[in-house]
């Protein structure tokens with residue numbers, strides 16, 4: 278069977294600035310896959326090219342056996358792909374409820390309400406905060422809101438960019454657990470994470486990026502015990 282997403286020789290960047298230099302990556306239905314790599318190596322840019330918000334130059338992006346490289350974001354959303362950006366992923370001055378409604382402006386009111394209810398069942402912490410502005414939420418709750426908003430369109434493939442950045446260890450753990458739980462709802466997860474050990478501990482496979490390329494890929498269980506990778510990326514260097 279073909280992969281849910283298969284990226285081959287992808288190149289792209291911002292305008293004429295090339296950042297991604299030929300990336301091969303795939304993800305199968307139901308997988309949880311983590312991308313790690315140093316700051317500025319192109320992790321966010323890679324996700325943005327797939328989602329149609331950074332410039333696509335060349336290569337192939339196959340989604341469910343269709344070539345979708347260079348497609349517009351709204352067409353990708355209609356295919357069931359959702360994206361939670363690394364920064365500015367909620368409207369701070371709007372309420373939690375309004376943020377969720379913004380996620381599904383094209384839906385009928387009953388369907389929107391049903392989807393909001395379903396998101397709240399995954400992220401119960403938001404329920405008592407529905408009428409509060411997003412700016413008043415804790416960092417962890419804000420990430421829950423951003424993820425909930427992405428779920429309103431009923432995606433089956435979620436792209437997440439550093440959802441645990443700047444959160445307390447307790448929230449980091451909670452967020453990754455909730456994301457993992459999305460798999461029981463039929464959602465495939467491709468995530469970029471600085472908290473590599475935490476994310477890889479829930480992942481099937483991992484990719485390591487450097488300078489806009491994949492430098493290593495392996496099952497997460499192997500990456501977690503690889504001494505060289507541990508030294509550079511997993512924060513366990515001893516000396």
Ligand SMILES: Nc1ncnc2c1ncn2[C@@H]1O[C@H](COP(=O)(O)OP(=O)(O)OP(=O)(O)O)[C@@H](O)[C@H]1O
Pocket residue numbers: 291294296314315316317318319320321322323363
């Ligand atoms: N809008 C932009 N226009 C031009 N260059 C950009 C833009 N955004 C990012 N870059 C550059 O692209 C390169 C890759 O950035 P990117 O954000 O993809 O890295 P990253 O791996 O996600 O890093 P981090 O771990 O810090 O989030 C960097 O050199 C960055 O300065």
Ligand SMILES: [Mg+2]
Pocket residue numbers: 320321322363438
């Ligand atoms: Mg980034």
